Amino acid sequence: MQTVLISGGGIAGPVLAHWLRRHGFEPTVVERAPGPRAGGQAVDIRGVALDVVERTGLLEEARSVRTRMRGMSILGPDGQEVERSTEATYSSGRLDSDDIELLREDLVRMVHEHTRSDVEYLFGNSITALAEHESGVHVDFAHGAPRAFDLVIGADGLHSTVRRLAFGPEEDFTHHLGSYLSVFGTDNFLALDDWQMWLRDGDAGFGIMPVRDNTELRIAFGFESGPLTHAPDTLRQLVVDKLTSLRWNGTRLAAAAMEAPDFYCDAMAQIRMDSWSRGRVALLGDAGYCPSPLSGQGTSIALVGAYVLADCLARAARTQSGHSAAYADYERRMRPFVTLNQALATENPGAPASEASVEHAKNAMSLDG
Structure with a gap:
């Protein structure tokens, strides 16, 4: 039985582990966080990715926790409504689509619960070194003894450790798209009822959507900027300062960003590589081909990639x-x-x-190709 170490316990890694286990492999998932990560924006499962979720056995559950937006308002800088739609939202597209929008944390929880009984998880740990030899890969961890695996897969996101260790510096593959995105939660101080609000003020703007039966808000705040070198704490302060300058509810949103335990901010960037593998190491999802949240397709690509990679490894095992x-x-x-x-x-x-x-893009492949 081939052993496969998967770095990254978000979405792509556990789905890959599920399918590898189904195909007779022995997967191990290592994740830096102490458990499944909470927080994050709403994500979309679209097109062929819906087939992956259905084959994985999670489609019914995913539909049960999908967002239920009735529409959206587009606001001017002072908060006045300039346009509205009851047919589509910027975050999910058409509301009558079969595609599913749900919170990232719900999808993370689902795939972890679906796999934890037959997949080894190493939470609170990370890879520190990789050394490939003739019959496998020697892996050093931040905590615990080294281990050997037949294969290593990096499903550890935009700032992938596996990519850095196996392929080289992050800057060799990162293409900045000229903006940053911050996501954080707060209470529903706007009393939104399954309704989104989107606003742009100068070079910054945000989308606000209610979640958890309208008891909470998730704010996605974006601003134009070249690459920044801020530390996490100073990056949060930069976001707070930019929010404060907004004319509509800026002070309230800034306070929420400062207090939010789930605060996130990162560059809008893509990973572009000539090859996603080197020796026994391969990359999956954002680690190898991050499309950025601006595409709306990061989760769908990760799901499809996990299924296809497992299928390719299984076919190779059968044919030796x-x-x-x-x-x-x-x-x-x-x-x-x-x-x-x-x-x-x-x-x-x-x-x-x-x-x-x-x-066109969401359906542009066959899972059985």
């Missing part, structure tokens, strides 16, 4: 063609899909991609 052939097949099947979906982030700067482009 080896991991190199599996990784080559993975790239052959996934790269056109990734390229189309990454393009959604830059198609219409400052606004979502067209509905036609999203519809």
Whole structure:
């Protein structure tokens, strides 16, 4: 039985682990956080990714916790409504679509609960070194003894440790898209009822949506900027300062950002690489081909990539063609899909991609190809 170490316990890593276990592999997931991560924005499961979730056995549960927005208001800088829609929202697209929007933390919880009984999880730990040899990979961890695995998969996000250790510095593969995104939660001080608000003021703006039966708000605040070198604490202060300068509810939102235990902020960037594998190591999801939240397709690409990578490894195991052939097949099947979906982030700067482009990109592959 081949052993596979997967770095990253978010969405892609556990889904890959599920399918590897189904195919007869022995997966281990290592995750830096002490448990499944909470917080984060709403994410979308679209097109062919819905088929992955259905085959994984999670479609009914995902639908049960989906958001239930009735529409959105687009506000001017002073808070006046300038447009509204009851047909679509910026975060999820058309409201009559079969696509599913749900909180990232709900999807993380679901895939962890679905896999924890037959997948080894190493929470509160991380990889510190990789050394490939003829028959496997020697892995050092921040905590605990070194171990050997047949294969290593990096599903550890935009700032992937596995990518850095196996392929080189992050800056060699990161393409900044000119903005930053901050996400945090607060109480529903606007009394929103399944209704979103979107506002732009100068080079900054936000979307606000109610969650948890309208008891909480999730705020997604974006601002234009070149690459920053701020430490996490100073980056939070920068976000607070920018929110304070907004004309509508800026002070209230700034206070929420300062207090939020789930505060997040990072660059809007894509990862672009000529190859997603090197030796026995391969990359999955944001680690190898992050499309950025601007595409709206990061979660869907990760889900599809997890399924396809597991399928390619299983086919190679059956034919005894080896991991190199599996990784080559993975790239052959996934790269056109990734390229189309990454393009959604830059198609219409400052606004979502067209509905036609999203519809084409989200369905642009077959799981059984």
